[in-house]
Amino acid sequence: MNPLAVELNAKIAAENPLVLELLSDLGKRMYFPSKGILSQSAEAKAMGKRFNASIGTALEVGKAMHLGCVMQQLGEFNVDEALLYAPSPGIAELRQGWRQKNLHDNPDLQGAACSLPVVTNGLSGALSVAADLFINPGDTVLLANMNWDNYHLNFGDRCQAKLEFYNYFAGNGLDLEAFRAALQKYQAGEKLLVILNFPNNPSGYTATEEEGCALAQALLQSAERGVNMVVLIDDAYFGLFYDSEIMQQSLFSKLAGKHPRLMAIKADAATKEVYVWGLRVGFITFSIGGVAENSPLYAALEAKAAGIIRSTISNCSMLSQKIIACALRDPEFYAQRAAKAELMQKRALKVREVLRNNPTWLKHFEAYPFNSGYFMCLKLKKIDAEALRVHLLKQYQAGTISITPTDLRIAFSCLEENEIPALFETIYQACEDLGS
Ligand SMILES: Cc1ncc(COP(=O)(O)O)c(C=O)c1O
Numbered sequence: 001m002n003p004l005a006v007e008l009n010a011k012i013a014a015e016n017p018l019v020l021e022l023l024s025d026l027g028k029r030m031y032f033p034s035k036g037i038l039s040q041s042a043e044a045k046a047m048g049k050r051f052n053a054s055i056g057t058a059l060e061v062g063k064a065m066h067l068g069c070v071m072q073q074l075g076e077f078n079v080d081e082a083l084l085y086a087p088s089p090g091i092a093e094l095r096q097g098w099r100q101k102n103l104h105d106n107p108d109l110q111g112a113a114c115s116l117p118v119v120t121n122g123l124s125g126a127l128s129v130a131a132d133l134f135i136n137p138g139d140t141v142l143l144a145n146m147n148w149d150n151y152h153l154n155f156g157d158r159c160q161a162k163l164e165f166y167n168y169f170a171g172n173g174l175d176l177e178a179f180r181a182a183l184q185k186y187q188a189g190e191k192l193l194v195i196l197n198f199p200n201n202p203s204g205y206t207a208t209e210e211e212g213c214a215l216a217q218a219l220l221q222s223a224e225r226g227v228n229m230v231v232l233i234d235d236a237y238f239g240l241f242y243d244s245e246i247m248q249q250s251l252f253s254k255l256a257g258k259h260p261r262l263m264a265i266k267a268d269a270a271t272k273e274v275y276v277w278g279l280r281v282g283f284i285t286f287s288i289g290g291v292a293e294n295s296p297l298y299a300a301l302e303a304k305a306a307g308i309i310r311s312t313i314s315n316c317s318m319l320s321q322k323i324i325a326c327a328l329r330d331p332e333f334y335a336q337r338a339a340k341a342e343l344m345q346k347r348a349l350k351v352r353e354v355l356r357n358n359p360t361w362l363k364h365f366e367a368y369p370f371n372s373g374y375f376m377c378l379k380l381k382k383i384d385a386e387a388l389r390v391h392l393l394k395q396y397q398a399g400t401i402s403i404t405p406t407d408l409r410i411a412f413s414c415l416e417e418n419e420i421p422a423l424f425e426t427i428y429q430a431c432e433d434l435g436s
Pocket residue numbers: 121122123124125148197200201234236269271272277280281282
């Protein structure tokens with residue numbers, strides 16, 4: 001093992017040996033190569049004032065070499081801001097800026113010790129860093145039976161975790177009993193990674209405050225029983241909340257720093273929160289009970305995450321990071337974000353209204369509970385979702401997603417409010433075409 005990895009592991013073990021146990025073999029081997037080209041470049045930058053022939057970029061008159069046809073597209077940005085490499089863990093102003101945004105959105109995190117967010121290539125990047133750091137082949141990952149299919153590809157197929165599922169809904173809310181029962185299967189000393197995603201893809205459901213407390217309590221009780229817990233909170237659609245009784249803060253706030261046997265990971269992204277899907281700016285933040293802010297353990301985890309990034313994509317887009325860092329500093333940021341959330345809420349409420357006004361549609365489908373995010377899901381009573389999807393496409397030029405044989409996902413986020421009634425009438429008509 002590289003001596004830098006040995007050093008990081010020792011720092012982690014000195015503060016909480018369980019964290020070292022939770023790491024995958026790859027996670028244990030990871031380190032940030034701070035003593036190689038990167039540190040020599042940093043030294044050259046500081047001291048090589050006469051000549052700096054250290055970095056793999058090209059300079060001209062003291063600035064990043066560039067083509068006019070590139071820079072003329074980039075408006076306000078200066079060439080260095082736009083074109084040079086970003087550090088592997090991300091640029092400092094963005095990491096600090098996102099931490100401040102998370103504290104603004106999640107006041108309960110004030111005082112909870114966390115790592116600084118590490119910048120990842122979108123939220124998918126955060127999930128793959130988490131999987132690389134914490135999953136060995138054969139480790140168990142517990143998921144709701146309504147989940148995002150990329151979890152299967154990342155945790156199941158890529159990292160060879162054993163995926164276990166619990167039933168998500170009971171009536172109008174979460175099936176908390178199923179969740180508790182699923183956790184009960186794990187014994188003291190066993191390792192379990194749980195993924196929780198609110199607002200949920202595909203259902204568009206966020207736990208109520210009461211349900212959120214119950215979920216957190218069940219997870220903390222498992223840690224208390226001795227199960228070694230990694231809880232990954234996927235906050236992709238955070239902030240798009242359309243009902244007042246739902247949890248207004250991330251579930252991460254209820255877990256961060258709460259138990260020395262529970263590693264809480266917040267995976268979030270500018271992607272959907274800031275409406276910048278293709279910029280690929282995501283974040284991963286770690287927190288475990290009993291470890292102080294600014295502790296060497298968090299620095300070591302950040303270094304390991306940066307090592308994964310360095311060894312796979314090297315670093316994330318500088319230009320994208322600068323754009324988000326500037327947006328976060330803009331005094332209009334929160335107001336503009338709220339205006340878009342309001343627009344999305346109108347669409348969600350329109351879907352509810354249309355469904356409420358058409359009880360005859362219950363013959364073919366009903367909605368799963370939804371109160372947040374981009375999506376809602378229809379539960380089909382008789383017709384196969386894939387057959388319906390294909391029929392909608394071919395006959396009516398209407399695109400939807402079949403998630404399971406019974407579940408059809410509708411992204412109301414992509415529809416203007418006035419398109420919503422016609423789409424649902426079309427879905428009903430398509431069901432009529434296919435079944436009796
Ligand atoms: C639940 C969930 N998590 C993560 C992501 C990935 O986000 P990103 O585009 O930032 O990788 C998505 C995107 O569809 C998602 O639905």
